[in-house]
Amino acid sequence: MTQEELFKKLIAHCKEYGYIFPSSEIYDGLGAVYDYGQNGVELKNNIKRYWWEAMVKLHENIVGIDSAIFMHPKIWEASGHVGAFNDPLIDNKDSKKRYRADVLIEDYMAKIEEKIEKETSKGQKKFGEAFDPAQFRATNPNVLRLVEKIDTVKQRMKEALNSGDLDALRNLIIDCEIACPISGTRNWTEVRQFNLMFSTQMGSVSSDTNQIYLRPETAQGIFVNFLNVQKTGRMKIPFGIAQIGKAFRNEIVARQFIFRMREFEQMEMQFFVRPGEETKWYDYWKNARMNWHRSLGFGNEKYRFHDHEKLAHYAKAAADVEFNFPFGFKEVEGIHSRSDFDLGNHQKFSGKKIQYFDPDTGENYVPYVVETSIGVDRMVLLVLSASYSEETVTKENGETDERVVLRIPPMLAPVKFAVLPLVKKDGMPEKAREIMNMLKFEYNSQYDEKDTIGKRYRRQDAIGTPFCITIDKQTLDDNTVTIRHRDSMQQERVAVAALAQTLDKLVNMKYALQNLNPEKYK
Numbered sequence: 001m002t003q004e005e006l007f008k009k010l011i012a013h014c015k016e017y018g019y020i021f022p023s024s025e026i027y028d029g030l031g032a033v034y035d036y037g038q039n040g041v042e043l044k045n046n047i048k049r050y051w052w053e054a055m056v057k058l059h060e061n062i063v064g065i066d067s068a069i070f071m072h073p074k075i076w077e078a079s080g081h082v083g084a085f086n087d088p089l090i091d092n093k094d095s096k097k098r099y100r101a102d103v104l105i106e107d108y109m110a111k112i113e114e115k116i117e118k119e120t121s122k123g124q125k126k127f128g129e130a131f132d133p134a135q136f137r138a139t140n141p142n143v144l145r146l147v148e149k150i151d152t153v154k155q156r157m158k159e160a161l162n163s164g165d166l167d168a169l170r171n172l173i174i175d176c177e178i179a180c181p182i183s184g185t186r187n188w189t190e191v192r193q194f195n196l197m198f199s200t201q202m203g204s205v206s207s208d209t210n211q212i213y214l215r216p217e218t219a220q221g222i223f224v225n226f227l228n229v230q231k232t233g234r235m236k237i238p239f240g241i242a243q244i245g246k247a248f249r250n251e252i253v254a255r256q257f258i259f260r261m262r263e264f265e266q267m268e269m270q271f272f273v274r275p276g277e278e279t280k281w282y283d284y285w286k287n288a289r290m291n292w293h294r295s296l297g298f299g300n301e302k303y304r305f306h307d308h309e310k311l312a313h314y315a316k317a318a319a320d321v322e323f324n325f326p327f328g329f330k331e332v333e334g335i336h337s338r339s340d341f342d343l344g345n346h347q348k349f350s351g352k353k354i355q356y357f358d359p360d361t362g363e364n365y366v367p368y369v370v371e372t373s374i375g376v377d378r379m380v381l382l383v384l385s386a387s388y389s390e391e392t393v394t395k396e397n398g399e400t401d402e403r404v405v406l407r408i409p410p411m412l413a414p415v416k417f418a419v420l421p422l423v424k425k426d427g428m429p430e431k432a433r434e435i436m437n438m439l440k441f442e443y444n445s446q447y448d449e450k451d452t453i454g455k456r457y458r459r460q461d462a463i464g465t466p467f468c469i470t471i472d473k474q475t476l477d478d479n480t481v482t483i484r485h486r487d488s489m490q491q492e493r494v495a496v497a498a499l500a501q502t503l504d505k506l507v508n509m510k511y512a513l514q515n516l517n518p519e520k521y522k
Contacts, residue, residue, distance in 0.1 A: 007326040010388050011257055013404065017462055019043065019384065020258060032251060032261045039463060040380065042414030042444060044265075047379050048244055050412065050509060051267045054292055055242045058518050062240035062269065063233055067221025069246060073212050076197065078349035079220050079342060081213075086193040088161075088169055092180035093187040099180075101169045101191045102310075105157050108178050109150050110328055116146050154309060161310035166191040196249045198262075214248035219371060221245070222270045223342045226367075227354060230272075237356055237367055238281065240271040244376070256327055258377045265376035272367040274358065275340065281370045282317055282337040288518055289333055289372050293321055295512055296409050298386040304329060315339075323382050332382055333374035340366040383408060387464060393489070406464030407487055411509040415465045416443040420456050422472040424449050432471040435481065435496065439469075442500070443507060461486055467506060469499070 014020040018037035022029040036044055055062050076082050088101040116137070123136045137143050153176060160168035170191045179186050198214040215221070222241045229241055244267045251262050258264075273281045286305065294300050306329075308318040316339045320331040343366045347354040355364045387406045394400055410416065419436040421428035429449055439445045446465065448456050453470065460468055468484040470491075475481050479496045483503075494502050505511070 003326040034258050039414040044380050046412040053513055055269055062242055064242045069215055074349055075220050076213050078345040086195050088191050089194050090191045091189040092183055094185045095180050095183035097182050104178050108176050109153055112146050112150050116143055119143050158309035198248045198250050216249050217247050218243045218245045218266045218268045223346055238273045240269050242269040258381050268373045271370045275368050278337050278368040285370055285372050286335050325385055332378045336371040338369040338371050340368050403458055403461055405461040408464040410466040410507040411512055413464050413466050415446045416507045417445045418460045418465045418468045419447050420468055420470050421449050422453055427476055428471050431475055
C-alpha cells in the first residue's frame, strides 16, 4: 500500500469514527474547512491541554491569556502583515491549478533527497554490516552530485525569496523542469504575490464601517498585552505569555486534509528576554519543544529540524520541527527569534511606550522575543497519521483476523476506557454500569453492550481506546475485572477496588509532564 493510499484510508477512517467531518457537508462542503466530531474534539482538547500544562504548569515564569480575534487594524500594519504577509503563487495554464512557488521547489528537492535515500539503501544491501552511511554519503559520486544539485537549488531559492525576485523564482521552476502534478506540463504563468488576510467590516451602518481583519496569527494579541500582563502579574524577564486560539488565512493552496486550512487553531508562546540573550533562549526552546514532541513516543526518527532559508520579516533565526507525515516531512511547529521587531513597531505605531525596566541592570529597554508556534490541527493530523495501523491478528485457534487500530498515546486518547459487560444478562450490565459510574468522573469512558465482545474490542481499537474493562461471571464472584490492552491485546485481572489506581497510572497526563523536565535545557 502506497503512502497516498494510506492517507486516503486515514481520511475515510476519521469520518467513519467521528474524528473529522467535511464542514457543511449536506451543502456539498466548503473547501479546506472541517468540523471535529465527538472523538476529534476530545483528541484536540487533550493535545491542547498537554501543550498548555507543559508551558504554564512546568514553567513558573509563563502565564496564559486569551485575546480577541477582532483587533485594531493598525496592529496588522505595525506587525507587517498588511504589507508583507504574502505567498508567491504560480498557476499551471493547462490544469488551471495554483501552487505556491516555493512549495513546488521544496517538493522537487524532497524528490532528490528520496533518490539519495535509495542510493544509500543500495549501499546498505551491498556492503551489509560494514556499511557506514555517513562515509557513503560523503564519498559516493552519485550522492555527491545529488547533494550539489540540492545545494544549488536551495541557494537560488533563498536568494530569490529574500530579495523578493519573483522572476528568479519562476526561472528556477523552469530550469528544474518542474511539472504540474495534475497536468504533467510545464506551462506556467508568472509568479505573483497574494496577501493571505481575510478582511471584514465592523460598524452598524454601511456608511460608518471600518475595515478590520480576522487575525492571521494569535501572537499579536500577546504583544499588545505585554505591559498589561507584565505589570499585573509582576513578571520579571525572562518570562513568557502563552495563548491558544483561532486564526484565519485565505490559503489559496489549501490541501492535505487538515494540514493546511483557512480556519485553524494555534498554540503560541512568546518568551520575552533581555537583548543579547536571545540566542541562548532560542536554543533552549528548540530543544525543549523537540523534547515535547518526542515525548509522545512515535519515534525520534520521525522528527527533524529544518532551519529556514528565507527568514520572515521579523526573524533573526527560525527553525521548524518537521514530522514525517504520509506525504513527507512537513512543519508542525516553528521556533523563531523575533528580536524586538513586534514590541518596537507597536511602540512606534501606537505612540505608547512599551518597555521593561530591568531591576538587575537598572535599564529600560524593549525586550527581545523568542516564539514557539504550533498548529493544533497539524498536531491532530500528526497523532492520527502516526497512530493509524492495519494489521493481521492470529487467533488462538490459528485463524487470522484483520484489525484497524489507532495507537494514540493513552493520555491523548479521546476515550480512555470502554466498559463492556461480557453478555447482557446475569447482572453483568448492572455491575458494568456501577464501574462506569465510578470511572466517568475522572476520565472520558464509554459503555458498550452491543454485539459480541470481539466486535466491541475491534470497534474500540478503531476509535483508539487504549483499555477495555470487561465484566464477566468471575466479576460477580470475586469482584475482579479484565483489563484488555489495545496495543498488545494482552489481558490482566484486576480487583475493582484497585481499578481506579491502576488505570490512573496508565493514562494520567501528569506522568508524561513529570518526564519533560524543562530545567535540563538551561
